[in-house]
Amino acid sequence: MEKFKKIVGIAAPFTRINVDTDLIIPAESLKTISRKGLGKDLFSYIRFNENGSQNNKFILNQPNYKNSKILVTGKNFGCGSSREHAVWALKDFGIKCLIGTEFADIFYNNCFKNGVLAIILDSKKVEKIIKIVSSSKNSELEIDLESQTVKTKQNEIINFDILPYLKRNLLEGVDDISKTLEKKKLIDEYEFDMKKKYPWLEKKNG
Amino acid sequence: MSENKSPKTLFDKIWKNHVIDNIDESNSLLYIDLHLVHEVTSPQAFEGLRLSKRNVRQPDKTFAVPDHNVPTVNRDKIEDELSKKQLKALEKNTKDFGVSYFPIDDIRQGIVHIIGPEQGLTQPGMTIVCGDSHTSTHGAFGALAFGIGTSEVEHVLATQTLLQKPAKNMRINLNGKTQKGVTAKDLILGLIGKIGTAGGTGHVIEYAGSAIKNLSMEGRMTICNMSIEAGARAGLIAPDETTFNYIKGRNFAPKEDWDQALKFWKSLPSDETAKYDNEEILEVNKLEPQVTWGTSPQDVCSIKGQVPNPENEKDLNKRQSIINSLEYMGLKPGTKLEDIKLDQVFIGSCTNSRIEDLREAANIVKGKSVKTKAMVVPGSGLVRQQAEEEGLDKIFKEAGFEWRESGCSMCLAMNADKLKPGERCASTSNRNFEGRQGKGGRTHLVSPIMAAAAAISGRLTDVREFI
Numbered sequence: 001m002e003k004f005k006k007i008v009g010i011a012a013p014f015t016r017i018n019v020d021t022d023l024i025i026p027a028e029s030l031k032t033i034s035r036k037g038l039g040k041d042l043f044s045y046i047r048f049n050e051n052g053s054q055n056n057k058f059i060l061n062q063p064n065y066k067n068s069k070i071l072v073t074g075k076n077f078g079c080g081s082s083r084e085h086a087v088w089a090l091k092d093f094g095i096k097c098l099i100g101t102e103f104a105d106i107f108y109n110n111c112f113k114n115g116v117l118a119i120i121l122d123s124k125k126v127e128k129i130i131k132i133v134s135s136s137k138n139s140e141l142e143i144d145l146e147s148q149t150v151k152t153k154q155n156e157i158i159n160f161d162i163l164p165y166l167k168r169n170l171l172e173g174v175d176d177i178s179k180t181l182e183k184k185k186l187i188d189e190y191e192f193d194m195k196k197k198y199p200w201l202e203k204k205n206g
Numbered sequence: 207m208s209e210n211k212s213p214k215t216l217f218d219k220i221w222k223n224h225v226i227d228n229i230d231e232s233n234s235l236l237y238i239d240l241h242l243v244h245e246v247t248s249p250q251a252f253e254g255l256r257l258s259k260r261n262v263r264q265p266d267k268t269f270a271v272p273d274h275n276v277p278t279v280n281r282d283k284i285e286d287e288l289s290k291k292q293l294k295a296l297e298k299n300t301k302d303f304g305v306s307y308f309p310i311d312d313i314r315q316g317i318v319h320i321i322g323p324e325q326g327l328t329q330p331g332m333t334i335v336c337g338d339s340h341t342s343t344h345g346a347f348g349a350l351a352f353g354i355g356t357s358e359v360e361h362v363l364a365t366q367t368l369l370q371k372p373a374k375n376m377r378i379n380l381n382g383k384t385q386k387g388v389t390a391k392d393l394i395l396g397l398i399g400k401i402g403t404a405g406g407t408g409h410v411i412e413y414a415g416s417a418i419k420n421l422s423m424e425g426r427m428t429i430c431n432m433s434i435e436a437g438a439r440a441g442l443i444a445p446d447e448t449t450f451n452y453i454k455g456r457n458f459a460p461k462e463d464w465d466q467a468l469k470f471w472k473s474l475p476s477d478e479t480a481k482y483d484n485e486e487i488l489e490v491n492k493l494e495p496q497v498t499w500g501t502s503p504q505d506v507c508s509i510k511g512q513v514p515n516p517e518n519e520k521d522l523n524k525r526q527s528i529i530n531s532l533e534y535m536g537l538k539p540g541t542k543l544e545d546i547k548l549d550q551v552f553i554g555s556c557t558n559s560r561i562e563d564l565r566e567a568a569n570i571v572k573g574k575s576v577k578t579k580a581m582v583v584p585g586s587g588l589v590r591q592q593a594e595e596e597g598l599d600k601i602f603k604e605a606g607f608e609w610r611e612s613g614c615s616m617c618l619a620m621n622a623d624k625l626k627p628g629e630r631c632a633s634t635s636n637r638n639f640e641g642r643q644g645k646g647g648r649t650h651l652v653s654p655i656m657a658a659a660a661a662i663s664g665r666l667t668d669v670r671e672f673i
Contacts, residue, residue, distance in 0.1 A: 016530070017523050018403055018502050022639045027618045031275065031288035033249035033295050035356075045641045050627075074523060076404040079437060080637060081618075082339040083247065084355035102404060105439050106339060106353055113357035163371070165233045176357075177260070180235060180365045183227060187263075187367060190226045190237055200460035200467045201239055201332070 002115035003173035004145055007096050009069025011133040011141045012059045019073065020080035021107060025089045038085055039092030060093075064136040070143065072130050073100035075123075078107025087114045097143050099150070101126050112166050115173065117145060119160045129158065145170055213477035215375045216442050217410045220350040220474070224333050226367060236370045239332040241362050242318045243270035243305065245296040246620070247337030251360035252299040263366040265304040269327060272296055272310055273317045274620045278583050278610035281310055289621065303363075316586020316612040319343040319556040323427065324586055326456025330445035330471040335362055340556045340636065341440075342433040346426035347453070348445035348474050350410070353434065373439045374408050374483040377476075379415035382491035387670040389566070390425030391558060391634070391653035393417060394432040395496035397488050399506040406438030409484065412476065413443050417490045423452040424562035431557045432636050435503040444475035497543050497666055498638045498651040500531035505638070507543070509656070509668045515539035534640050535648050536628070543666050546650070550631040551576070551661035552643070553607075553654055554583030555617035558634035561592050563654040568598040570658035570672050576606035577664030581623070583615040607661070619644045632660035 029041035047058050054061045060068060071090070077100050078086060087110045090098075097117045111118040121129070132152050133139040142151040145167060150158040168174065180187075195202055214222070227235040241264075248270070255261070262268055275289040284290045293310070300307035308314045314321060319340050322328040328344045334351035335341060337359040344351035354368065362368055378401075380393055398405070411433050418426065426443050433441030443449075450468060453459045460467040494508035505528075507514075516528040516539065532539065537546070553559070553567055564584060582602050584590035590612055593599055599609045616623040617635035619642065625631055627646025634657050635642075638649040650666060659669040 015523065017527050018504075020502075020637070020639045022618075022637065022642050026641050026645070027274075027620045028645075030246050030620065031286070031292055033253065033292060035250050045645055076407070076437065079403055080339065080434070080639060082337060082353035082355055084250075084337075084357060087355075102407060104404070104437060105407060106355060109358065110355035113355060163232045165230055176369060177258070177361050177364050180361065180367055180369070183235065186226050186235075187237070187365065191366075194237070198331075198467075198470065200463045201329075 001113065001173045001175060004096065004115050004117050004170040006142070006144045006146070007069055008140065008142045009096070010065060010067060010139050011070035011072050011099070011129070012065040012068040013072045013130045013134050014059050015074045015130060017074040018076045018079055021078055021083050021086040022080055024078070024086040025083065030083060030085050035088050037092065038089035039094070042089040042093045064139060067094065069094055070097045070099065070141055071095050072126065072133060073098055075100070075102050077103050079104040082106045084110045087111050087116055091116055099126060099129060112169060113176070115170060117143065117170060119150065121158065121160055125158055213480040215476040215480040215482065216348060216412055216444055216474055217350065217373065217375055218480070220331055220333065221372060223331065229369070232371050234370055234372065236333060236368050238335050238362050238366055238368055239267060240322070240327055240334045241268045242322055242334065242336035242341070243268060243359070244274055244318050244336070244338060245272045245292045246274045247356050248299065248359055249292060249295045250356050251363055252303065254360040255303070255363060260364045262303040262305060262363045266306065267366065268305045268363065270296060270300045270305050271308045271315055271318050271321060274614045274618065276310055276613040277621050278613050278615050278623060281611055286622070313587040313591060316589065317556045317559065317614055319431065320559060320585030320589065323347065323423070324456070324588055326453055326459035329453060329459070329467070330449060331474050335368060339434040340431050342438070343427050343431040343556055345430040345433065345441040346423060346443050347449055348442060348471070350440055350442070352440040373410040375412065376406060376409040376438070376484040376486070377412045377414055377482045378486045378488065380413060380417035380488045380490050381415045382417060382489050384417060384490050384493065387495055387655065387673050388493055389653040389655060390421055390428040392493060392496045393490060394429045395498070395503065395506045395651060396493050398432065398436050398503045399496070400488060401436055401486060403435060403502055403504045404437040406433065406436040409438050410440045410442060411436065411438045413441060418443055419446070422562055423448060424560045427560065428557055432503070435636055445471050495653065495656050495669055497656065499535065499537060499543060500528065501534055501638055501640050502531070503636070503638060503651060505531055509543055509666060511543055513537045513539055513541040513543065544668060546666045547630070548578050548632050548660055548665055549629040550625060551578050551580040551657050552616045552631055552633040552635065553581070553657050554585070554615050555635035556585065556614070557636045558654045559583060559585030559589065561589050563634065564589070564593050564598050565596070567654040567658040568601040570655050570669060571605040571607070571662065572601050574605055574662045576661040578661050580606060580661040581608040581610055583610045584612050586612045616643050618642060632657050632666060
């Protein structure tokens, strides 16, 4: 997995609440067998007009936020469908970090499996960041995972918490599967015990 | 060993039974008993296995079925090239890796969350995952079941385990007796209206109380199915005689070791003095049939209600959200829900396409005619067959419904079944998100009998007028 250490980039305020993964990437864009190339369909139903032209009202179409690397989100971002395509699309578009008060569970997991940092802050801090980055001359933020800080253009520092294993995984770009396969012996032992304890779970179609 | 004696919830017990390794206090390696797979969220996972030269650890605990993309008519010829490619990929992947597979022409094919329980694969005390958020459905059996992303699908395929953060326990008691015309769908919609779409975030919800105890397995599945719409990781209902009777005799159910399994299943319900991190109560006596008016499942009220006025909402973000919803839905504040005219009615999806749903809807429709375009998409080939044996297909067809073959269909509009921009639909599915049933389509979530009544009157309707 791609590592995440530090990024400096434009942060776009997208304050809509309950943004679901269908809105992030609609079902018609899921007919793919690849993880790549989904950025073009990111938020497609609200990013583009009926005739395919850009919706200039949408934040990521506005000149200052076109190349955003950070999205500051409303409450409960990423709710609904488990589609990892939502994170693939954000990442392919160039978004490497999200900041919000609350993310839906499956979406949050999916971010960290793809080297995307989702930062949870209390609503006062998120509102403050939204206020700051809404001014185009101050929309750049520096995110440093090692020191767990968000730094504004005015050198104001906002600290964030993160679970230690999520931090480590991102910093090291850990491949979860390889790490779990190192525990093969434990899994073997578990399965051996389970066969004795719950024999009916081993039965095939009968 | 005081810890072992401390009272436990159903969730605690299943969790403890499946932990292989506690990596740290917020991360455990959990064994997965059953992995369900469909065509949309699995191709990248199988590709990952190929690239790293890994196998599926337990092909016998992995079951795949195509459901999201499949056409519900003319199934022998799939016209959408991209859908065809994804369906072919599933077929090849299951063959290459030796995974059990129910192909499109198999009578057992259907929506993944319908066929798990139908085949007896879903059993109490199990851990069940699938690359699909509605995996929460299986919690109706007292199994810990939740949706995962594709990276996690690959992890489970390769290791039969998953890295998980322990969830918090929430219990919701649904007390009282429901009025006639009020179904499991109304209970869960009413509950989401109360706690909101993030009300369950970080939690596993255990549904309890007399209103749950009295539900059939079909109703319980409808409740647990929409746990994800309350933001919960999973929903759970304690297994009881209703559960055991449903499982007994099914294809993959325990046979010669039934008694041993039953003894274990009976040990699973939460201990009486178990502690929960959060509790909620919903009194169901006065609950009326529910309808959504907006673009989030929490935008819901009684069919007797009106479209809300954003001016009455003090929270600015919420007010903006209502304004956006009403604009998208083409609705004006103060409009009576019963006055909202419809273009289509959809009865189907993993929420409401089981035999009981179809029986109840057919009962409302019988001898009447629809005023909208309307279709029924049974949840599986076997549900369809059963319905035809009972003559339900005839009732629906005579009333003007289309009688389709099984799949996810217009719940998420990945196949040809979708709304056109601006079309309005009463739907038994689970999400009224913008564009969910087709770009620009407008969805009102309802129960199967409410959908049936809506089709007959051509507008959102109180089904109690038909009972």
